[in-house]
Amino acid sequence: MSKPYDPRDRFFRKAKAEGLRARSAYKLDEIQKRYRLFKSGDAVLDLGAAPGGFLQIIARIVGPSGLAIGIDLEPIPAIAPNVRTIALDIYADVSRARLLELAGRPFDAVTSDMAPKTTGIRATDEARSLALAQRALELTRLCARPGAHFACKLFMGGETKNYERVVREGFEEVRIVRPEATRQRSFEIYVVGLRMRSRAKV
Numbered sequence: 757m758s759k760p761y762d763p764r765d766r767f768f769r770k771a772k773a774e775g776l777r778a779r780s781a782y783k784l785d786e787i788q789k790r791y792r793l794f795k796s797g798d799a800v801l802d803l804g805a806a807p808g809g810f811l812q813i814i815a816r817i818v819g820p821s822g823l824a825i826g827i828d829l830e831p832i833p834a835i836a837p838n839v840r841t842i843a844l845d846i847y848a849d850v851s852r853a854r855l856l857e858l859a860g861r862p863f864d865a866v867t868s869d870m871a872p873k874t875t876g877i878r879a880t881d882e883a884r885s886l887a888l889a890q891r892a893l894e895l896t897r898l899c900a901r902p903g904a905h906f907a908c909k910l911f912m913g914g915e916t917k918n919y920e921r922v923v924r925e926g927f928e929e930v931r932i933v934r935p936e937a938t939r940q941r942s943f944e945i946y947v948v949g950l951r952m953r954s955r956a957k958v
């Protein structure tokens with residue numbers, strides 16, 4: 757029998773005890789431990805960054821010589837001197853120049869934990885999650901350097917394989933991850949793209 761839904765589960769309590777803003781931080785922590793998406797000194801763009809759990813993990817690893825930029829519809833309270841955040845809808849018309857201006861150089865990695873407000877209608881939620889993941893890939897192509905890494909949340913569904921195929925065209929290696937901190941009843945996965953090709957058709 758599956759366990760009943762517990763919003764204050766072990767990861768929730770751990771995050772609270774360790775001063776992390778969201779339990780989702782442990783998902784990125786696991787992905788980072790497995791694939792080393794970013795390192796000290798890197799510039800990392802985090803899409804769908806509020807309230808800032810991913811950014812806290814990124815900030816620790818990139819350190820004072822690196823930079824984490826977070827974008828979300830919601831404003832994000834200050835995190836650390838090496839973190840900058842912007843309240844923005846990722847569907848807004850943003851140019852490559854504007855994105856590159858954020859870090860002053862192309863990004864070494866892009867993470868996206870963006871999720872739509874769920875309706876409970878699975879087909880609708882899947883389609884909205886897919887649109888966000890496609891936009892994340894588009895923005896990565898615009899502002900990441902060749903060789904950069906990418907990790908993006910996606911609600912699993914009929915289009916998952918197609919999305920994975922498109923990421924595969926743009927990156928040398930693709931992995932699908934369902935981190936341990938993912939809630940049992942969630943149908944989300946992370947698509948990880950390693951080493952962006954220089955002429956990625958994403």
Ligand SMILES: C[S@@+](CC[C@H](N)C(=O)[O-])C[C@H]1O[C@@H](n2cnc3c(N)ncnc32)[C@H](O)[C@@H]1O
Pocket residue numbers: 777778780781803804805806807808809810811827828829830844845846847869870871872873888
């Ligand atoms: C699961 S939360 C992210 C949690 C975050 N990774 C953390 O660790 O704190 C998903 C976020 O996606 C954001 N989001 C959804 N649609 C967006 C859009 N069109 N533009 C920017 N952010 C969006 C939501 O506002 C929400 O904060």
